[in-house]
Amino acid sequence: MNPTANLIDPMNLAESLQTLLATATADVEAAADVAALDAAEARAVGRESPIAAARRNLGKMPQEERRDAGRLINDIAKQIEAVVADRRQDLEAAARAATIAAEFVDVTVDHLTMPTGRIHVIQQVVDEVCDIFIGLGYHIAEGPEAELAWYNFDALNTPPDHPGRLESDTMYLDYGNPEDEMLLRSHTSPVQARYMEIHDPPVYIVAPGKTYRNDTVDATHLPVFHQIEGLAVDEAITFADLKGTLAEFARQFFGSSTRVRLRPHFFPFTEPSAELDVSCFNCDGGESTCRVCKGVGWLEMLGCGMVDPRVFEAVGYDPDAVTGFAFGMGVERLAMVRHGIDSIRHFVDNDVRFLDQFPG
Numbered sequence: 284m285n286p287t288a289n290l291i292d293p294m295n296l297a298e299s300l301q302t303l304l305a306t307a308t309a310d311v312e313a314a315a316d317v318a319a320l321d322a323a324e325a326r327a328v329g330r331e332s333p334i335a336a337a338r339r340n341l342g343k344m345p346q347e348e349r350r351d352a353g354r355l356i357n358d359i360a361k362q363i364e365a366v367v368a369d370r371r372q373d374l375e376a377a378a379r380a381a382t383i384a385a386e387f388v389d390v391t392v393d394h395l396t397m398p399t400g401r402i403h404v405i406q407q408v409v410d411e412v413c414d415i416f417i418g419l420g421y422h423i424a425e426g427p428e429a430e431l432a433w434y435n436f437d438a439l440n441t442p443p444d445h446p447g448r449l450e451s452d453t454m455y456l457d458y459g460n461p462e463d464e465m466l467l468r469s470h471t472s473p474v475q476a477r478y479m480e481i482h483d484p485p486v487y488i489v490a491p492g493k494t495y496r497n498d499t500v501d502a503t504h505l506p507v508f509h510q511i512e513g514l515a516v517d518e519a520i521t522f523a524d525l526k527g528t529l530a531e532f533a534r535q536f537f538g539s540s541t542r543v544r545l546r547p548h549f550f551p552f553t554e555p556s557a558e559l560d561v562s563c564f565n566c567d568g569g570e571s572t573c574r575v576c577k578g579v580g581w582l583e584m585l586g587c588g589m590v591d592p593r594v595f596e597a598v599g600y601d602p603d604a605v606t607g608f609a610f611g612m613g614v615e616r617l618a619m620v621r622h623g624i625d626s627i628r629h630f631v632d633n634d635v636r637f638l639d640q641f642p643g
């Protein structure tokens with residue numbers, strides 16, 4: 284129903300146009316959305332509107348009244364259009380505001396943070412050492428933690444009466460039957476024998492992994508710890524290659540000014556054997572009060588030596604055709620020296636206040 288229909292009385296044009304303006308204004312203002320406004324606009328000034336009818340009627344008017352009447356109609360039509368334009372602006376602004384309110388995302392709202400884990404400092408050191416040797420052309424090898432006594436001892440030229448073979452030192456899974464004695468490997472050296480057994484020379488490998496010894500926990504011992512084994516076998520490998528390789532490793536791991544020295548030692552599977560010391564990265568051997576080396580100037584790092592010919596024989600290599608060197612280092616020891624950690628227990632306490640200090 285058009286509230287503005289039939290509002291215009293040609294006999295009383297000015298007054299009825301004012302009434303039309305008032306009615307159309309109310310109609311427009313009542314429009315709740317843009318579609319309703321379009322309809323109200325059509326009712327007030329569209330083709331079928333009283334305004335249009337009044338314009339059509341102008342032709343029938345006497346010449347002298349026509350101009351004023353036309354002006355009056357146009358004036359009211361303009362005022363109605365102005366009211367429509369205002370209302371349109373308001374409705375569009377309201378629609379925009381409603382969309383913004385509906386789609387609002389509060390990016391400042393606090394979100395749930397899931398604490399992420401990190402790589403354990405021991406694994407970080409393993410990765411770093413392996414990376415250094417990969418850079419020198421080595422490959423990674425692995426072996427089982429539950430090991431045959433044959434690989435842990437016999438293949439490595441370790442005699443049956445060696446003290447390390449006692450139950451008091453090595454953790455056995457099956458003890459006393461020499462044929463298939465099983466144990467938790469006491470070092471990573473059995474990987475040497477296993478690898479050479481199935482690979483022809485040349486061999487350049489590092490073998491990281493867990494190792495087990497029947498030790499009581501104290502500041503420097505854990506019954507479960509980690510080692511990284513190294514083995515290089517080729518034609519004419521010399522003791523100089525051993526020293527040069529380990530010196531390069533020490534410089535990359537501890538710093539470019541690190542010096543190394545070898546002290547004679549004994550291992551059943553290498554001859555000659557040595558222990559490698561590195562110059563203290565903290566005081567460079569210069570301070571009697573250094574907390575890292577305790578004033579010694581040198582840090583004991585690893586065991587090493589030239590592969591004993593009897594090991595080559597045990598794995599089926601010709602000891603006259605190849606030579607090689609091997610080394611084994613304790614990962615916890617490397618990490619303690621590198622980071623100034625005073626007790627090996629920290630590595631297994633699982634205290635995040637400790638572990639968080641090594642973000643990697």
Ligand code: PHE
Nearest residue numbers: 470472550586587609610611
């Ligand atoms: N396996 C020896 C140890 O655990 C270290 C070592 C490895 C020594 C290789 C010489 C050659 O102490």
